Amino acid sequence: MSDDRETDTASESSYQLSRHKKSPSSLTNLSSSSGMTSLSSVSGSVMSVYSGDFGNLEVKGNIQFAIDYVDSLKELHVFVAQCKDLAAADVKKQRSDPYVKAYLLPDKGKMGKKKTLVVKKTLNPVYNEILRYKVEKQILKTQKLNLSVWHRDTFKRNSFLGEVELDLETWDWDNKQNKQLKWYPLKRKTAPVALEAENRGEMKLALQYVPDPIPGKKLPTTGEVHIWVKECLDLPLLRGNHLNSFVKCIILPDTSRKSRQKTRAVGKTTNPVFNHTMVYDGFRPEDLTEACVELTVWDHYKLTNQFLGGLRIGFGTGKSYGTEVDWMDSTSEEVALWEKMVNSPNTWIEATLPLRMLLIAKISK
Numbered sequence: 001m002s003d004d005r006e007t008d009t010a011s012e013s014s015y016q017l018s019r020h021k022k023s024p025s026s027l028t029n030l031s032s033s034s035g036m037t038s039l040s041s042v043s044g045s046v047m048s049v050y051s052g053d054f055g056n057l058e059v060k061g062n063i064q065f066a067i068d069y070v071d072s073l074k075e076l077h078v079f080v081a082q083c084k085d086l087a088a089a090d091v092k093k094q095r096s097d098p099y100v101k102a103y104l105l106p107d108k109g110k111m112g113k114k115k116t117l118v119v120k121k122t123l124n125p126v127y128n129e130i131l132r133y134k135v136e137k138q139i140l141k142t143q144k145l146n147l148s149v150w151h152r153d154t155f156k157r158n159s160f161l162g163e164v165e166l167d168l169e170t171w172d173w174d175n176k177q178n179k180q181l182k183w184y185p186l187k188r189k190t191a192p193v194a195l196e197a198e199n200r201g202e203m204k205l206a207l208q209y210v211p212d213p214i215p216g217k218k219l220p221t222t223g224e225v226h227i228w229v230k231e232c233l234d235l236p237l238l239r240g241n242h243l244n245s246f247v248k249c250i251i252l253p254d255t256s257r258k259s260r261q262k263t264r265a266v267g268k269t270t271n272p273v274f275n276h277t278m279v280y281d282g283f284r285p286e287d288l289t290e291a292c293v294e295l296t297v298w299d300h301y302k303l304t305n306q307f308l309g310g311l312r313i314g315f316g317t318g319k320s321y322g323t324e325v326d327w328m329d330s331t332s333e334e335v336a337l338w339e340k341m342v343n344s345p346n347t348w349i350e351a352t353l354p355l356r357m358l359l360i361a362k363i364s365k
Contacts, residue, residue: 012281057089058087059087059160060086060087060186062085062183063162063183064082064084064181064182064184065081065181066078066079066181067145068173073134074135075132075133076135077130077131077132078102078114078131078133078147079129080131081126081128082126083124083149085123085124086125086151086161087123094123095122097120097151097152098123099116100147102147103148118152140168144165147165148160148161161186162187162188164184199234200297200355200356200357201270201297201309202353202354203297204230204233205352206348207225207293207349208347208349209288209344210226213281222282223285225280225293227278227279227295229247229277231273231275232247232272233270235271235309235355237270243269244265244268244299245265245266245297246262246264246265247296248260248298251291251293252294252327253290253320253325292312292314292320292327292330293311293314294311294312294313294327295312297355309357310356310357311356312327312329312358313338314334314338316330316331331356334353337353
């Protein structure tokens with residue numbers, strides 16, 4: 001693909017769902033290749049956050065911690081003591097390898113996550129670690145402290161075990177009681193409201209539904225969805241002034257690699273211009289109510305990709321082919337774009353949509 005800013009790039013893949021599979025277990029692999037080769041092929045799916053697995057394990061147990069602000073150091077100290085009665089990632093042996101991760105949200109200062117060490121083979125880990133944030137007291141009034149517990153397996157994959165969120169806006173730092181260690185029940189992942197407020201930038205794009213790509217053909221043909229990723233605006237900088245961003249696309253519920261396409265990476269700007277058109281064929285009219293276009297923006301650095309934000313464009317019904325799914329969660333703006341596209345065939349419908357945090361699932365091979 002050309003790296004010249006001005007040229008449009010394009011790629012194609014097929015949206016093919018096996019019609020006969022109805023059970024939820026088949027949701028992980030609903031694609032059957034149509035033989036159309038895709039020029040570039042990526043993916044994600046039903047439940048899990050970019051850094052790990054969400055929702056596979058029950059959430060139970062408690063975490064004990066305390067927070068304090070040390071004025072002399074201008075530091076927030078989060079003293080993580082221990083957890084008890086966590087869910088077992090290894091059901092047979094009734095144990096997990098848990099660690100605790102802390103975020104200040106929305107992370108305006110890009111202070112990032114802090115984490116404890118992993119304690120192996122236990123449901124009652126003891127940490128006794130202090131996680132420190134250099135941060136002005138005033139800024140803390142605008143923050144929430146999010147502590148989440150994760151199991152890390154031997155392949156460095158993470159599974160979510162629960163979380164606690166403290167709103168620091170109303171926190172009384174002078175109250176001695178508030179400096180004491182307290183037990184908090186772990187909760188399931190809440191809708192990431194705290195992250196919604198975080199500005200992740202926007203994407204300018206256009207969609208077009210072509211119901212009849214080969215006019216005049218006697219046999220009924222399936223339609224195409226065209227996705228034109230124009231540019232992104234005001235992307236967040238996660239590592240100093242460096243940014244090398246690209247966009248991935250996948251049409252859920254097809255999480256196979258065949259469904260996945262991506263743009264080239266554009267470096268050194270928070271406003272990258274991609275001008276990349278992706279074409280997915282194999283759409284019957286009824287598929288439009290069941291499918292969802294997931295576009296995600298990533299910062300490519302060395303061997304890793306860091307998630308910046310994404311969109312899910314569909315009808316947002318919470319269901320797909322009769323099965324309840326987490327990813328059918330489009331916002332009203334995203335739904336409006338999809339509706340316009342469905343109702344105005346053969347017409348480019350343009351929108352500029354805010355990128356958001358997405359809970360995402362694993363790539364199926």
